[in-house]
Amino acid sequence: MTTPSPLIELRNINYSCPGQNSPLLEEINFSICEERIGLIGPNGCGKTTLFQIIMGLLTADRGEVLLEGVAMKDKKGFRILRRKLGFLFQNSDDQLFSPTVLEDVAFGPLNLGSSPEEAREISSRTLEGLGLKDFEERITHRLSGGEKKLVALATILSMQPKLLLLDEPSNNLDPETRERLIGILRGLDQAHIIISHDLDFLASTCSHLYTIEKRHLVRCKEKQIHSHDHIHPYGNKPHQHGT
Ligand SMILES: Nc1ncnc2c1ncn2[C@@H]1O[C@H](COP(=O)(O)OP(=O)(O)OP(=O)(O)O)[C@@H](O)[C@H]1O
Numbered sequence: 133m134t135t136p137s138p139l140i141e142l143r144n145i146n147y148s149c150p151g152q153n154s155p156l157l158e159e160i161n162f163s164i165c166e167e168r169i170g171l172i173g174p175n176g177c178g179k180t181t182l183f184q185i186i187m188g189l190l191t192a193d194r195g196e197v198l199l200e201g202v203a204m205k206d207k208k209g210f211r212i213l214r215r216k217l218g219f220l221f222q223n224s225d226d227q228l229f230s231p232t233v234l235e236d237v238a239f240g241p242l243n244l245g246s247s248p249e250e251a252r253e254i255s256s257r258t259l260e261g262l263g264l265k266d267f268e269e270r271i272t273h274r275l276s277g278g279e280k281k282l283v284a285l286a287t288i289l290s291m292q293p294k295l296l297l298l299d300e301p302s303n304n305l306d307p308e309t310r311e312r313l314i315g316i317l318r319g320l321d322q323a324h325i326i327i328s329h330d331l332d333f334l335a336s337t338c339s340h341l342y343t344i345e346k347r348h349l350v351r352c353k354e355k356q357i358h359s360h361d362h363i364h365p366y367g368n369k370p371h372q373h374g375t
């Protein structure tokens with residue numbers, strides 16, 4: 133029996149930013165099948181760039197992106213790849229472009245061939261699952277930062293991708309909505325890679341952690357269970373933290 137190819141594989145990816153002398157990413161080798169991965173690292177180390185390379189929005193100087201064992205050679209290949217991956221942008225304003233929330237969330241399913249009725253049904257269901265039942269007719273550009281983040285997530289989930297690439301999904305979310313998002317992500321079937329600076333969020337949603345260190349992607353040592361003093365407004369009431 134042959135082992136199935138990873139959903140996404142990166143082989144020897146090297147990338148330099150335009151106008152920069154030294155490379156940003158070097159010899160990146162990585163594959164993902166079913167895992168839930170967290171990606172951490174300092175500002176500017178290349179996390180978002182790595183997602184853009186996987187999606188074919190940036191072209192590596194060297195190396196290959198493979199989808200289910202097939203190297204993506206051209207725009208057509210990456211178009212097929214983008215149908216299987218859902219990319220949540222770091223900045224939601226880059227992701228949302230339709231006048232209303234429903235139009236934005238239905239755009240993906242319509243593009244993938246759903247009828248208008250099906251697209252509406254999928255979109256309503258997706259919005260409801262994210263706690264955004266009454267948002268369908270809201271004007272997208274007037275939403276708050278956190279609302280935009282959740283609607284942007286809905287535009288991705290409505291396309292039922294096989295892998296989610298989420299760039300800082302918990303940014304701008306209040307503590308309650310952040311907890312709700314953790315529950316939603318834990319309940320999804322898809323594999324995901326989440327970029328975040330929120331280590332507790334990653335501890336609750338991911339099984340492995342990676343970082344970019346000296347231009348290389350490296351797996352972090354296993355998580356250590358630990359406790360630390362913390363403070364928040366409801367700290368005197370009984371409460372739980374994610375494990
Ligand atoms: N088009 C470009 N031209 C020149 N430099 C660029 C370009 N795009 C990105 N960079 C640089 O590449 C580096 C990596 O950017 P990237 O957005 O991948 O970082 P990041 O790890 O996601 O950081 P953050 O945690 O702040 O989101 C940054 O120093 C950025 O200024």
Ligand SMILES: [Mg+2]
Nearest residue numbers: 179180181222
């Ligand atoms: Mg980034």
